[in-house]
Amino acid sequence: MTIAASCSVLRATTNISGSPTIVxxxxxxxxxxxxxxQGIDAPETDQLCLDADGKRWACGVAARDRLAEYSAGRQWECDLGDHDRYxxxxxxxxxxxxxxxxWMVRQGWALSYVKYSHSYDTDQIVARDARSGVWQGTFxxxxxxxxxxxxxxxxxxxxVPVNAQSILLGAVSAAAAPDPKCVVKGNINRKGERIFHSPGQLNYSKINMNKGLGERWFCTETEAEAAGWRKAAH
Known part of the structure; x- marks a missing residue:
């Protein structure tokens, strides 16, 4: 998930409940x-980390999957306030x-988003000390x-493994998707527009994911749209 540029103090104005789709x-x-x-930041689904053994790991996909497992079709109750830029x-x-x-921060699958909130700082310390989630390795x-x-x-x-920086910095423009299920291609065109292409679209195979111009891999079209990208016309 490209994150919101602004996560202001929550003003609960709307309540919503239901079993969500995990983006x-x-x-x-x-x-x-x-x-x-509100108040947390989880790894992007195409973000790579290194695990406890120093091996390349699709930690963003893992964070998404752990949230889905925790949710497990149960009902959520949400208090909603402001909107982000997307x-x-x-x-x-x-x-x-x-x-x-x-729960996400305490399990190590998200970080306390300290730029906007300190509500989960203590939970992050618990996860860090226990080396839970992403804290088991390097990220x-x-x-x-x-x-x-x-x-x-x-x-x-x-x-920190000697090759950590090259792996962790290179994920976004990797020629191959970080996970075989994450094959939606996001690229930035000459106008600076953020466009995504799904398998089966006419120009999908033509999209070069190794140009270093902000290319992104997404697991679903919903995820791409939530991150502020729009689907290509063809």
Whole structure:
């Protein structure tokens, strides 16, 4: 999930409930309402991490899958407030009274989004000390990963593998998808528009995913749309 540019203080004005579709580790959809979980930031689905053994790992996909497993078709109750730049509602969501965002951070599948909130800082310390989720290995904070360069800070394990930087920085423009199920191609055209192509579309095979111009892999069209990309006409 490309993240919201602004996660302002939540003003609960709308309540919504239902069993959601899990878009990624911090974005879900209930009915027609896309919801960005307030106060946390999970790895993008095409983001790579290194696991406890220093091996390449599609941690963004793992974060999404863990949230889906935790949800398991259960009812969510969400308090919604402001919208982000992509039209998603910013919300606090609960399953049987448990704060979903808190669970994600405490399990190590998301980070406390400290630029906008410190609500989950303590939960992050618990996950870090237990080396849970992404903390088991080496990774880049999602907000840094989206704007990464060779000076980007690497987090996680005390001992960082010598090849960590090249793997962690190179994920977005990797020629191959980070996961065989994530084959929707997102590229930026000459006008700066963010367009995605799905398998079967006319120009799908022509899209070069290794140009280093902000290409993105997505697992579903819903995920791409939630991140602010639009589908190609053909």
């Amino acid at each position: 990624d580790g911090d974005t879900v959809q209930i009915g027609q309402t896309k919801i960005r979980l 039209g998603r509602s910013l919300g606090a969501c609960f399953i049987e009274g448990e704060d979903v965002a808190r 880049i904070a999602p907000w840094d990963w989206r704007h990464r360069n060779k000076q980007t800070e690497i987090l996680g394990a005390a001992s």
